[in-house]
Amino acid sequence: MGSIGSDEIDCPVLFVDDDRAMVNSTVQWLKLSGIQVRAFSEPLALLRTIKPDMPIVVISDIRMPEMDGIELLAQIKNKDEGIPVILITGHGDVPLAVEAMKAGAFEFLTKPFSPDQLLDYVKQAQASRVTQLGAKQENNQINVKSLVENVKEKRAELEASIHGDLHNDDDLSTRIALYEKTIIEDVLYQHNGNIGAVLAQLSIPRRTLNEKMKKHNIVSKDYKK
Template identity: 50%
Template sequence: MAQAMKIAIVDDEQDMRQSISQWLALSGYDTETFASAEDALKTLGPDYPGIVISDIKMPGMDGMQFLKKLMGTDSSLPVIMITGHGDVPMAVEAMRVGAFDFLEKPFNPDRMSELAKRATGARRLTLDTRALRRELSDGGQIMKKLIGTSPVMDRLREDILDLGQADGHVLIDGETGTGKTLVAHALHAVGSRAGKKFVLVSCAAWEEDALAKRLFGPMQPEDSMLPAVEEARGGTLVLEDVEALSEALQAKLLSFINEQGIPGETRIIGISNLQEAGKTSEDVLRADLFYRLAALRITVPPLRQRGEDILTLFTRLSEQFSEEYGCDAPQVTAQEAAQLLQAPWPGNVRQLINVAERAVLQSRRGSGTIASLLMSDHEDMQPVMTTEGKPLKEYVEAFERMLIDNTMRRHKGSIASVMDELCLPRRTLNEKMAKYGLQRSDYLG
């Protein structure tokens, strides 16, 4: 759900504060008012979840001083200044200092609403970007995104923790849609370079000349960024589709790696997305570069090898999409659970995300089944699934775990409510939760 945006209104005139507040409240904004800049500064911190509308002429700290204070605290905070009629020089100065825009008295309320809409949109984007950056630099948070209790996922997390602490370059490979870029973020976040730059370049997205300049320079005077090898210095440089590098660029990358020595100042993570049957990174990268990158190697497991993680992921994703679309998450039947577990998932987690979103949209319309979505993705899939390849007991247990997990989440850990809905005595529920590693504390709140 998007964060609700606030609007702080700062004006020493009570009537003006109230009229602005009432108008913006009618437009759906959450407003708070302050009679002075000094009072407002007690509330307006660096991550204030909204924008500021302030008069310029106020006793004590005036609007220009207030604006400079705010810009010193958070230069991205949108501040709309209210200026007197014809006071153009002051408005120009406010914009120079960092104001988002200005309103000239007497102002049109619709103009104010329009500015507020633009400013809150910009603020939301800034805060979302900051939150993402914090998340991607927080090893604990990003490791939580690697959902699953299957043996292959336990091993993947162990590999990330081990290799994250090492200094060598890394090659990440695996099928499309398995989450290789997320693994690269995790390697950076759990290692000694966590506070340094993380720079990602998709090698397949650039023409060779442009890619050469993006990676190694020289950049044009009008370019706002450094070459990637300079931008990432001391941190991590991630090369998606590393196999798309030409021979010449592979040679330049190898020279850069060799010049750094061991350990390198900048860690290189290559991500291989080879799709050609029977080919590997070793086949397309020059041998000396391959062995430098693949000294440390992680292969991300395909979704079909992750067992009941598939049901856990589907549940989490459908919950997220149902919240986004304002509807209930679809209830998965035992047959649908078996179908999810047996699907080949050539698109892996990326494909599962698409199926979960479409399942929520279908549920909102009250039509369609998960089976129909799977068959639309896999025309060779039979509508009635079998349990070939796994004992029936495994499918039953996976479904049972998902059902208890979903019910516990829905009732926020209320054992009595779960017992009532599932018609289970307390002892049986406790035994099953212990069997499946479900802890009541995980669902509280």
């Protein structure tokens, strides 16, 4: 991958290592190279800051007392499998690093490593993350557009039914219920089963949504992608 200027990418680095000297020297080098970086001495502190879809890159040592880099990698992937994680290993840890690569690590470096090599990996990871999030956002926009068009189409069908057959109350009630069920299912799918997001989009009370989901036998977890 070609070199990308760090000032072109808003994708900070989160760096964790229990070796204070390593943290200080690495952070200084990255900052001098124009990379935004935040340092941590404990993996759990880093994990608490991570949320899905954050534009970040993580650098972690493998050997740490509180939680090793392999476990940290797994925990990060549970939060967001797309976050690039670069692991730093000591001599003799190469087999462990290979295992980490199979588990989804972006890259690994063996101590002592070249600062330029680390910087190159960071820029590659940043570019990968930004591209990934951009594609996801574009896909979400397409899904929203499709959902809106689907809702409009179903609303038009419902209105046509209402105007075309006002005397058939049973059929009309069935059509309204189907329309209502379809709208809830579409929005649940769009938001990956997130009830809070569904409530915000539909602008209805939680109690009302719960009643309608129960009525139509809709379970939010069935719509998680």
